[in-house]
Every structure is written in C-alpha cells, then in structure tokens.
Amino acid sequence: KKVPVTILTGFLGAGKTTLLNHLLQVQQDKKIAVIENEFGAVPIDNELLNTKLSTAEQVVVMDNGCMCCTVRGDLLGAFSAVMEKMVDSGNALDAVIVETTGMADPVPIVRTFLQTPAIASNFQLDGVVTLCDAKNI
Numbered sequence: 001k002k003v004p005v006t007i008l009t010g011f012l013g014a015g016k017t018t019l020l021n022h023l024l025q026v027q028q029d030k031k032i033a034v035i036e037n038e039f040g041a042v043p044i045d046n047e048l049l050n051t052k053l054s055t056a057e058q059v060v061v062m063d064n065g066c067m068c069c070t071v072r073g074d075l076l077g078a079f080s081a082v083m084e085k086m087v088d089s090g091n092a093l094d095a096v097i098v099e100t101t102g103m104a105d106p107v108p109i110v111r112t113f114l115q116t117p118a119i120a121s122n123f124q125l126d127g128v129v130t131l132c133d134a135k136n137i
Contacts, residue, residue, distance in 0.1 A: 001092070002123055003086075003092070004094075004124050005095070014133045034097050036099050079122075095126070106128050
C-alpha cells in the first residue's frame with residue numbers, strides 16, 4: 001500500500017506551520033512523517049519545529065535551499081530517509097506531509113514526485129493544499 005503524501009504550500013505567514021501543528025496534535029493516533037523545508041541560516045519555524053518533533057512520527061528537515069530549486073536530490077533523499085526509517089522500524093506510516101518554504105513553487109515538487117519511480121513506487125500524491133492569509137489578500 002502506498003503512503004499518501006500531502007504538500008502544504010503558501011506564502012510566508014500564510015499559516016502552513018500552524019495548520020501542520022494542528023493536524024499533528026489532532027491526529028496523534030496516526031503515524032505522520034513530516035518533510036520540512038527551511039530556507040535560510042536561522043529557520044523561521046525553529047520554535048514550532050520543536051512541537052512537531054514531539055508529535056510527528058518522523059521529521060526530515062531540508063535546510064540547504066528552496067525545495068523547488070534543489071528538488072531532485074534533496075526530495076529524493078528526504079523520501080529515502082522516510083522510507084528507510086519505515087522499513088527499519090517495521091511500522092507503516094499513515095501519511096507524509098511536505099511543508100514547503102513560503103517561496104517554493106509546488107509545480108516542480110509535484111512533477112518530481114510523479115516522474116520519479118523511486119518515490120512513486122512507495123508514495124502516492126494525495127493533494128496539494130495552498131494556504132493564504134485572507135487578511136492580506
């Protein structure tokens with residue numbers, strides 16, 4: 001059975017991390033891995049990441065560039081790490097949530113996901129959720 005993957009995207013301050021933390025808190029009976037894309041020397045979500053570490057099954061942080069620019073190697077590595085831990089622990093995941101940086105274009109991420117057999121054989125794209133800050137639209 002393929003693990004469903006949801007991509008969370010949206011501009012800086014749109015509420016991606018808030019939504020992710022809420023999902024992790026509410027779905028504590030689910031085993032959810034998180035692939036977190038941080039961009040910059042000091043992660044914006046550093047404090048919130050500590051909350052995720054305590055509620056997520058696994059957190060993989062990609063901090064060496066925007067996911068849509070370095071997508072091939074980094075995303076493959078992140079999914080490989082998730083898969084490796086899943087195999088090593090013998091526990092299947094219920095879901096993977098990919099949180100992009102606020103500057104990421106989700107199209108190259110989706111394209112890589114769909115066109116890479118190593119990812120597509122074990123994971124299924126469940127959806128792309130785009131958040132926006134309604135107050136500032």
